[in-house]
Amino acid sequence: MTQLILFNVFNGLIIGAFYALMALGLSLILNLSGVINFAHGGFLAIGGYLAFTLIPYVGFWGALALAPVLTAIIGILVERVLIRRLYGRDPLYSLLLTFGLAFIFEDGTRYIWGPQTLPFSVPDYLASPLSSDYFFLTGYRLFMVVLVAVAVTALFLLLTYTRLGARIRAGTLDLETVSVLGVNVRILRNLNFGLGIYLAGLAGVLAAGMLGLQPTIGSDLIMPSFVAIIIGGLGSLPGTLLGGLLIGVASGVVTVFYPSASEAVIYIMMGLVLLVRPRGLLGEEGRF
């Protein structure tokens, strides 16, 4: 039994890392621009589909490098044309607009690539287990964890040591002052959005390797991402990371004892956090 629990904790961390990747992108966008991006799942799907299309030309690694960038470019365009107009308005409107966008993305991917599940294969050397006993530690899952770790580290390095990062961090605290100090806030928001979508695209490529690639691949992942953000604390990126890992592990452990509740448990956790400590585990008081 303890072995089973241990397996599931490990596994939960792996899945949690994936949730964290997705939630981080959402969190970035939410913190700086106050935009609730319900289309995040759609961007994830686009990332996966672009990777699928690119693999025959540039191979798996090329697709992994390129697809998120292309997705980010689409994200930047979307921000420029649509989302920009909603700044300063009630977050409800960005929610509804991105809700509509999510519809368009789902239908668009279905229209372009078809409704059938596409056979996305990862390189063989990644896809096999590393040991017979710990068979669930497949190369692919470990690769996912490593990739997420690299991405998260890169993100934190970017935010801490680059000028763009400093501006983003300052902007989440007080955008008005940042603007007064001479920073072009428009471009800042635009790039920040692109960064968030880059993470979504990356998550999409990873997801396509693990799940079946079809137009609704992102829609079930969007709510858990919000849950991760709330549990970790709105406004806190480390919180989001922690939130993602927590819900992954919780879900995994609950699966051992009571599989029917394995998805409900993350909402129960979120409910408890909101009732007891609304700002989340690592969030700041009065942030939103």
Added chain:
Amino acid sequence: MNAINKRVAADVLVWILLLTMPYWLNGLGGYTSLGSRVLVLALAAMSLNFLLGFTGVLSFGHAAYFGLGAYGAGMTIKYLVPSTLTGIAVGVIVGTTAAAIIGTLIVRLRGIYFAMVTIAFGQVFYYIAFRWNSVTGGDDGLSGWQRLPIDLGFTRIDILGNDKAFYYLVLVCFAIAVAIMAALLRSPFGRTLLAIRENERRARFLGIPVDRHIWFSWLISCVFVSLAGALYALLNNFADPHNLRWDQSGDFVIMAVLGGMRSFWGPLIGAAIFVVLQDYVSSQTDNWMSFIGLFFVLVVLFFPRGVLGLVRRSAPS
């Protein structure tokens, strides 16, 4: 015409249209159950708007009480008492009780936190309905039952076979709900809600017990949304976990915004547009999701006050 006359005229027009809907809808290429569906969802959207548009509080989990109403009605008819009216009553009671309890827990939160906690509870109910297969039918839904003719002693109203009869039953429930909500909004209680919506802090400084008002507004809106849910189950002869999911809640919010959050009849217009548009476009093309999505985007960008927001250029309410 001054403002009050205009309002009365609008009300009269709406009621005339609703009373005669089965007759003109079919001529326009609709069908009676489409009209019933519009009414039921309009009731849900208007109930949500009681909280959203008039109290200023966003709930993204109203589908939970909608669904509880649906399952309450369905399970009553299937397992307990084969009576439509009892089913409706039980559905409303179940939804309201849950809302009352949950309301006390969440009423101190605001903004996005309130919205997310309503999602949390909503999803928990969704998963209960989804997994508790033996009772709720799980993913297969609660089937094998139907709305039963109403036996009023002196006459029997066949709401099962006769679509028009069912439409008028829905209309009666709708009318009762709407009358109560309108009366509340015009009362001092309603005025207080508007004050809370406009500036909560100031309302609190004036000594208004804000949390209690919000709780009551929440309760009223959930009573009627569970009524809508019960009627929805009767409309379909089916109850479905999907009725509890967050995207169903999202649909109600969209209907309210589409029609105009700040106006009383706005959500009715929004529901009508949403349902009819989707019904029409999905018959024409499989890519209807793109059109609907595009429609949302355009409405949010260019008509954020909704249809009725355009129609009335004057200050809200």
Added chain:
Amino acid sequence: MPKDIFSQHLKRRTILKAGLAIGAMQVTSPFVIKALGEEPIKFGLNDPFTGTYAELGKNEKIGCELAIEEINKKGGILSRHVELLSEDSTSADTGTAVQKAHKLIERDKVTFLLGNVNSAMALAIGEVSHQAKVLHIVTGGHTDAVTGTDCHWNVFRVCNTTRMETNSVSKLLFDKFGKKWYFITPDYAFGHTLQQGFEASLKKFGGMEVGASLTPLGTSDFSSYLIKAQAAKPDVIIFLTAGQDAVNSLKQAVQFGLEKKFHIAGAQQELEVLEGLPPNARIGTWVFEWYWNQPNVPHVKEFVAAIKKKTGGKVPTARHWFGYASVWTCALIANEKKTLDAVKLAKGLENFQLPPEVALMPNKVFYRAGDNQLMPDLYVGHAVEKGPTPEDLFHVDSIVKGVDAALPVSETGCHLKWPTI
């Protein structure tokens, strides 16, 4: 034609006039008064074309469309033209499915209702068709209740019950692979009844169920369940998952290398799933409800060629055949009985046998009286990573007659109540 008028209006209209204006547009079909004999007979297909089941619904539609074309070439039904109206039921919102069923029956006045892939929707729209006394063929919903506890006189089903699927393959699995079985069961009626079917077989043969995992529908990560399965040390891991769940669970099972240690098998499998899996995950012993590569069965080649023309080169799956057979069933019985009266047609379908060019199966295919369930053949075989042709992903090992695998009518829980005429 009405459709062109609609699209013109669509361009001119402003967004705000959407609601009621669209309603007004809906019916401006020019009221040409046609002689009754020229009024086309309509089939209404209520299936998901968006969401998770979009692919399956689309394939059923293509099968229906082919049948409609063929019927019209052969003179239609009772010398009248036939036409297909299809409405998107969505994959998850049963309310929409019911609404569309009402639309097809009340507004469009279809003579025959077809659908749905989703079992819950099949049941729900079965209620609608039953109320309206319209002949209804369920094309792709597998829950046993459709021709079991919730059966109706007007509802017929083309695809198999779960019991038929399990009974057709269980002996083979027991004899070939071993007696200890572990179930990966999706937690909804379809999964439960499949498991019950297999458990009944195990009891009969003296096998042993070493464990089962109920997986929530829509699970993306099966690792915890697969971990449990491995720990139980079965001979066979039985995957009862379908659709997206099947793709995910099999993909992950292969990533874990489970197929090297255990046999992988299950009941129902579909070509759409195999096509969606990466080649190395195309493994396992399964049952197909129809397969395109049947060299010894007449008429199949023509069907395959005709479907390929419609799909741009892709071979037909069981879903195409479900749609095709459903439409043809209605046409054949209507032409035979020379009526459109639903009760007479339903009575006529009792023990009705499909002709070979519609059945496309080696043995006799007929609708069983008593529960309105079609008795087709079931194709037991195994998935292949790479077949002789790129689309040949399944190798048929044996064919089982549905009527042998099915429960007798008395045990299905179906009691048909015919309307008193």
